[in-house]
Amino acid sequence: QQQVKQSPQSLIVQKGGISIINCAYENTAFDYFPWYQQFPGKGPALLIAIRPDVSEKKEGRFTISFNKSAKQFSLHIMDSQPGDSATYFCAASMGNFNKFYFGSGTKLNVKP
Amino acid sequence: DSGVTQTPKHLITATGQRVTLRCSPRSGDLSVYWYQQSLDQGLQFLIHYYNGEERAKGNILERFSAQQFPDLHSELNLSSLELGDSALYFCASSVGVPGELFFGEGSRLTVL
Numbered sequence: 001q002q003q004v005k006q007s008p009q010s011l012i013v014q015k016g017g018i019s020i021i022n023c024a025y026e027n028t029a030f031d032y033f034p035w036y037q038q039f040p041g042k043g044p045a046l047l048i049a050i051r052p053d054v055s056e057k058k059e060g061r062f063t064i065s066f067n068k069s070a071k072q073f074s075l076h077i078m079d080s081q082p083g084d085s086a087t088y089f090c091a092a093s094m095g096n097f098n099k100f101y102f103g104s105g106t107k108l109n110v111k112p
Numbered sequence: 113d114s115g116v117t118q119t120p121k122h123l124i125t126a127t128g129q130r131v132t133l134r135c136s137p138r139s140g141d142l143s144v145y146w147y148q149q150s151l152d153q154g155l156q157f158l159i160h161y162y163n164g165e166e167r168a169k170g171n172i173l174e175r176f177s178a179q180q181f182p183d184l185h186s187e188l189n190l191s192s193l194e195l196g197d198s199a200l201y202f203c204a205s206s207v208g209v210p211g212e213l214f215f216g217e218g219s220r221l222t223v224l
Contacts, residue, residue, distance in 0.1 A: 006154075032211050043114060043202055043215030044155070089155060097211040098168035100145065104154035 003027060004092050006103025014111050019077040021106045023090035026071065030092040035064065035075050036102075038087045047088070048075070080110045115139065116205050118216035126224055130191040133219045137184055137205030143167075144186040145213060146178055149200040161186055193223045 006023045013019045023033075034049035050057045050064040050073065057064045063076040077084055090103040115138035125131055137144050146158040157170035161180035172178075175193075180186040190197060200220050204213040 034212070036213075036215075041217070043116070043204070043217050044213075045114065045215065046212045049212070093211060097143070097206065098160055099157055099170065100211075100213060101157065102147075102155040 002104070003101035004090055004103045006090050006106060008106060009104070010107045010109070012109045012111060013080045015080065015082060017080050017110075019075075019080045019084070019108055019110070021075045021088055021090070021108070022072065023074065023092075023103050024070075024072045025092050025101075027092070027094075028071070029094050030101075031095050032093045032097070033064070033066065033073050034091050034093075034100075035062075036089045036091060038089065038105075044089055077108075080108075082110045082112050084108060085110050114214040114216065116203060116214050116216035118201075118203050118219050120219055121217065122220045122222075124222045124224060125193060127193055127195060129193050129223075130189065131193065131221065133188040133190070133201050133203075133221075135186045135188070135203030135205075135216060137186070137203075138207075138214055141205035141207050141214070142184065143206040144180055144184070145204045145206070146186070146188050147202040147204065149202060149218070151199075153199075155202065158188070190221070193221075195223050197221065198223045 035047045036044035037047045038044040061078045066073045093100045117136040142163040147155040158172045160168040178188045200218045202218045204215045
């Protein structure tokens, strides 16, 4: 059973556009929701993370929107750039950080 | 560079064989996580060690085992290898709180 469901599987966006990736979870015990960015040949790297006590967190062009009642969270990339082309993973964990459950990934291609 | 070192980077072996993957965490990080990433798949959690002690297990096969040594490096042992074990194996380390994972560049295992 997949703990975190991610969509879409792939996404093509024009340069300057907005990229939106969505994730959903079932376990209400999750209280830490990070997004990771992975470039080919590299390991994933933390992009931005949120806790459920806030509905939105913004860091530069990257924003996480969190809907606790719907058990959904999403990543918005504003003014998408070709350098943002990568695979993005959402994840969820409980406070003890013993396990991180990752979504299946979204391959983003930003066209110049 | 995340500071997490994984060796070997590439490994080709035959079915039925046994291999050992090694991970050196970032200096000071007590937690080591192992993940499996198959082709076009997400990151499947295998196991988590904290300061030498197993903290959590995911869908890790009985043919797989891991340990964390007193110097905090970790090894993932894969035995009786099958074709389906071909994947990228990632190690990640963390100081624990607030939970950011630092991933190595992975060990690509090919079973022929």
